Structures are given as structure tokens and as C-alpha cells.
Amino acid sequence: MSTMSFSIPRTIYYGEGSLEKLSTLKGKRAAIVTGGSSMKKFGFLEQTVALLQKAGIESIIIDGVEPNPSVETVKKGAQSMLDFGPDWIVAIGGGSALDAAKVMWCFYEHPELSFEDIITPGSMPALRTKAKFIAIPSTSGTASEITAFSVITDTAKHIKYPIVAADMVPDIAILDPALPMTMxxxxxxxxxxxxxxxxxxxxxxxxxxxxxxxxxxxxxxxxxxxxxxxxxxxxxxxxxxxxxxxxxxxxxxxxxxxxxxxxxxxxxxxxxxxxxxxxxxxxxxxxxxxxxxxxxxxxxxxxxxxxxxxxxxxxxxxxxxxxxxxxxxxxxxxxxxxxxxxxxxxxxxxxxxxxxxxxxxxxxxxxxxxxxxxxxxxxxxxxx
CATH class of the missing domain: 1.20.1090.10 (Dehydroquinate synthase-like - alpha domain)
Structure with missing residues (x-):
């Protein structure tokens, strides 16, 4: 057998109240990426902003990620990150929000790249030169908070592309069961x-x-x-x-x-x-x-x-x-x-x-x- 590897997030916080760990972060700015209105409706978005504020971290919200996130969405989100300059990216919501945030992160760190540059396995350049990544899932399904995977849709070609890169494994995963209770x-x-x-x-x-x-x-x-x-x-x-x-x-x-x-x-x-x-x-x-x-x-x-x-x-x-x-x-x-x-x-x-x-x-x-x-x-x- 050839040499293998095994990668998981450096830290996993889980159990009731684990969202509170956001208040212990060290940093200056965070870009919060989310999907539709559910995280806002149930108060989790407001709670995330408040916990980051408690940690002394200013934040912006990049919302509106669709159920099958598109290339256009991730490019737009990356531009918002480039304008703001976060040192943390906090993805909260369903798998689509987490997947989109990972690729936004890639284009934030490497704005010169095109989508075609990263769809081949092994083509993703090194991340974490500008920011680290936190994933907070609201659904118990995609496991994007744990994985090196992201799925992005090319709407022109009607094809979903699975993007795989070890560097996309989040730095921190927060598994708070209060979030999926709203599904x-x-x-x-x-x-x-x-x-x-x-x-x-x-x-x-x-x-x-x-x-x-x-x-x-x-x-x-x-x-x-x-x-x-x-x-x-x-x-x-x-x-x-x-x-x-x-x-x-x-x-x-x-x-x-x-x-x-x-x-x-x-x-x-x-x-x-x-x-x-x-x-x-x-x-x-x-x-x-x-x-x-x-x-x-x-x-x-x-x-x-x-x-x-x-x-x-x-x-x-x-x-x-x-x-x-x-x-x-x-x-x-x-x-x-x-x-x-x-x-x-x-x-x-x-x-x-x-x-x-x-x-x-x-x-x-x-x-x-x-x-x-x-x-x-x-x-x-x-x-x-």
C-alpha cells in the first residue's frame, strides 16, 4: 500500500452550548457566510455576531447562498472578503453555505485564480495565508464542517463539480445540536x-x-x-x-x-x-x-x-x-x-x-x- 494520510479539523467543539466557543477566538475581523433566512429567523446569526463581538472581532455578513451554490455566488462572496479583509471566515448554515464559503476562501486568498483552475484534484494552492476557517453546520448531513470537499454548480454547464483539497478542511468545527433542531x-x-x-x-x-x-x-x-x-x-x-x-x-x-x-x-x-x-x-x-x-x-x-x-x-x-x-x-x-x-x-x-x-x-x-x-x-x- 502506498503512503496514506488522515485529516480532520484541528479542533471540534460539540454538544449543547458549543456555539459559545466563538467568544474565545483571537482575531480582528470575521466574514460570516450563510444561506437563506433560517439562521437569521432562529436568532443564530445575531448570536454569532454577538459572540464574535464579545471576542473583540468585527464582522460582516455574506448571505444569500443558494441551495446549489454557483460559481457566481462564490466569486461575489470572495470579492466581499477582499474588500473587508477578514482573518476568520465563519460559515454557518446548511452544507451549501459551508461549501460556498470554502471556495470563497480560496478566491479570497488567491483572487487571480479562475474556477477552472481549482476543479482538478490536487490543483488547490495553499490556504491560510490570510484567514482561518470555522464551520458551524445547521443540518446533520453534508459534513462539510469536517471535510476537504466542496460542491459548486456551474449553472451554464448544468454540472455540479466536487472540489477536493486537504487545505479546505476547516480549522474549527462547531457542532451545536440547537441548530439542527430547527430543521x-x-x-x-x-x-x-x-x-x-x-x-x-x-x-x-x-x-x-x-x-x-x-x-x-x-x-x-x-x-x-x-x-x-x-x-x-x-x-x-x-x-x-x-x-x-x-x-x-x-x-x-x-x-x-x-x-x-x-x-x-x-x-x-x-x-x-x-x-x-x-x-x-x-x-x-x-x-x-x-x-x-x-x-x-x-x-x-x-x-x-x-x-x-x-x-x-x-x-x-x-x-x-x-x-x-x-x-x-x-x-x-x-x-x-x-x-x-x-x-x-x-x-x-x-x-x-x-x-x-x-x-x-x-x-x-x-x-x-x-x-x-x-x-x-x-x-x-x-x-x-
Whole structure:
């Protein structure tokens, strides 16, 4: 085996009240990056500003990050940072806000770069010449607070690009369960299944190691136990805390082991149709597991450790309990028009096959395999 590495944030604060740690920072200016109005609505944005002020840190707010952050959004945010000159970047909100803030950070530190300059793995230059990064997730799903990943959408090409760079792992992650308690039930479901997809794909990844497997297995266990409770009882603090921690654990696994076809395909069908990433993952996961079982015994390994009869059935069962459809044609979140699906299928399959996450999927999937899986997940067909 070649030399490997294992990276996680230098510091992780977790548990009730952990947001208060912002008041202990040392610095002068902070750029706070957030998405829509939820962090403002529930008072977390105001609290963040006040805690930074208590630390003697002046701040600006860069808001309006959309659910699928675009190249234009990150460029605009980077310009605001260049104008203000922060030494801390504080990303608070869902995965989209955290992902966008990471790439804003890159363009703040290196304004001469274009988006095309950073989309190839290994092309990101060194960060932390101007600022350090804090990530505070409001959803228990993307694990962007832990990872070296960011997903940005090129709206002109209708493609989501996963950007991977070890330097994008945040300096500090704050996991305060008070934030995800504000999530609506459908977002709890979608983001929770994103956690499951991260853990399952990291486990089966061809780059999985003895360092990553324990995090993946524990995350799967915690999602199976706590996601149905968090969905049914939104104010259950123990379940919210467990899901927030499971998300981070899965993130530790996949940022070091990478992912697979579930994410490759979710990135591309999300780019074409605008479907929420976690929902796409939830629908795709059982189909990809069925395909991957031909090449990997890691699902058997997980079932043995966790005492599960069938991981796919367990995932299907959770999806059904939370109202997640088993096929894209039955998905009502966006318009999955069949004519459009057929029109973009070949392009979408090729783009998914070229996605970096495909490189660590078990076996050696072809474009034809990816197309077959898209059709299976759209129509509910058996996986060949």
C-alpha cells in the first residue's frame, strides 16, 4: 500500500452550548457566510455576531447562498472578503453555505485564480495565508464542517463539480445540536440520508482503510438508531445530537476514503434537475449497493458487525418511513419529466462516470453501468 494520510479539523467543539466557543477566538475581523433566512429567523446569526463581538472581532455578513451554490455566488462572496479583509471566515448554515464559503476562501486568498483552475484534484494552492476557517453546520448531513470537499454548480454547464483539497478542511468545527433542531422534517430526512450515503460509500470505497472503517460503521449505526427518532420527534435533543455527531463521523470517513457512484450520480442528476443532494442520495443508495455487492464484501462486513439482516432493506425501510420515494419518477420535489430524463441520460451518465467520486467505487464501472443505474433508479428496475 502506498503512503496514506488522515485529516480532520484541528479542533471540534460539540454538544449543547458549543456555539459559545466563538467568544474565545483571537482575531480582528470575521466574514460570516450563510444561506437563506433560517439562521437569521432562529436568532443564530445575531448570536454569532454577538459572540464574535464579545471576542473583540468585527464582522460582516455574506448571505444569500443558494441551495446549489454557483460559481457566481462564490466569486461575489470572495470579492466581499477582499474588500473587508477578514482573518476568520465563519460559515454557518446548511452544507451549501459551508461549501460556498470554502471556495470563497480560496478566491479570497488567491483572487487571480479562475474556477477552472481549482476543479482538478490536487490543483488547490495553499490556504491560510490570510484567514482561518470555522464551520458551524445547521443540518446533520453534508459534513462539510469536517471535510476537504466542496460542491459548486456551474449553472451554464448544468454540472455540479466536487472540489477536493486537504487545505479546505476547516480549522474549527462547531457542532451545536440547537441548530439542527430547527430543521423541517423533510430536510431532517434528506440530510440524514446524506449521512448514511457518506458512511456507506466510505465503507465500500476502494480507498477505505483501518483508519476510516470505524468512523463509517459507527455513523451507520447512529443513523439507523437516531434518524427515525429525529424525524418523528424534531425536538428530541439526544437524537439531534447523535445525528450531528454521526454526520461528522461519516465526514471523517469519507473525506479520507472518498466516496463512490451514489455521489457521482447525485452530483449530475442534481445539476440537471435541481433535486436536493440528500434526496438524490437516498433514492440512489439501494441501487448502487445492489450493483456494488458484486465487487465488495464490505456490506456483509457492516451487516455482521451491526447485526443487520440486510442493509438495503434497512435503508429502504427508513426511506419509506420518512416519505422518501424509491424512484426518481415518483419524486415530486422537482419535475422529473421523462422526456427530459431520456434527453439528458447519455450526457448525465458520461458526466457521472467522469466524476472524481467514481474513481473509488468498487469494481470498474463503465458509462453503460452508470446509465443502467440511472434507469434503474428512475423507473424502479432491477439492477443488472
Amino acid at each position: 423541517p422534517k423533510h430536510i431532517t430526512a434528506n440530510t440524514g440520508m446524506d449521512v448514511m450515503a457518506h458512511a456507506v460509500e466510505a465503507l465500500a470505497s476502494t480507498a477505505a482503510t483501518a483508519f476510516t472503517d470505524p468512523y463509517a460503521i459507527q455513523a451507520i449505526k447512529m443513523v439507523l438508531e437516531s434518524l427515525p427518532v429525529a424525524y418523528a420527534e424534531p425536538k428530541n435533543m439526544a437524537a439531534r445530537e447523535a445525528m450531528h455527531e454521526a454526520s461528522a463521523l461519516a465526514g471523517m470517513a469519507f473525506t479520507n476514503a472518498s466516496l463512490g457512484l451514489v455521489h457521482s450520480m447525485a452530483h449530475k442528476i442534481g445539476g440537471e434537475f435541481g433535486v436536493t443532494h440528500g434526496l438524490a442520495n437516498a433514492i440512489l443508495l439501494p441501487y448502487v449497493i445492489a450493483y456494488n455487492r458484486k465487487f465488495s464484501d464490505k456490506y456483509d462486513y457492516a451487516e455482521k458487525i451491526l447485526g443487520l439482516g440486510d442493509l438495503c432493506k434497512a435503508i429502504d425501510g427508513m426511506n419509506k418511513k420518512m416519505g422518501i420515494p424509491s424512484t426518481f419518477k415518483d419524486c415530486t420535489e422537482v419535475d422529473f419529466n421523462e422526456a427530459k430524463f431520456k434527453e439528458v441520460l447519455d450526457r448525465m451518465s458520461k458526466n457521472a462516470w467522469e466524476d472524481p467520486c467514481t474513481l473509488t467505487n468498487p469494481g470498474k464501472p463503465t458509462i453503460a453501468d452508470v446509465k443502467m443505474l440511472f434507469e434503474a433508479a428512475y423507473y424502479g428496475k432491477a439492477v443488472k
